[in-house]
Amino acid sequence: MKNLVTVISGVLFGIGMTLSGMINPNNVIGFLDITGEWNPSLIFVMGGALMVFMPIYHLKIKPMSTPILSPNFNINQYCQVDKPLVIGASIFGLGWGLAGICPGPALTALAGLNFDALLFVIFMLLGMSVASPKRLSRDH
Secondary structure (H helix, E strand, C coil), X not given: CHHHHXXXXXXXXXXXXXXXXXXXXXXXXXXXXXXXXXXXXXXXHHHHHHHHHHHHHXXXXXXXXXXXXXXXXCCCCCCCCCHHHHHHHHHHHHHHHHHCCCHHHHHHHHCCCCHHHHHHHHHHHHHHHHHHHHHHHHHC
């Protein structure tokens, strides 16, 4: 059941990213370029998402003591900023800046064989591999 919900959620997320134009790096770069030819269309995407999510979060999700499909919430308790985290995050940010696309839309755009998305995902995975191993060994 958990895997089915995960797949359905991922597909819905991907459809939303595609319909909203968030998998197009030009839309994201246009939104971030506030001193140039600013494209405010992503405000409506984010605002619409918040209007749907905020009431559900405060009324249903936040009061929950355990998740519906898991015995507990998996929240990382490790909060220290260290060298692997900074290096990994820098690699991740470099990929994000080069491709002009963030993680969700990048994964969605991979289905369309988008080279920018592939470039970002490579940088994201590299950054995660630099930052994560020590954190995982400390947490478990």
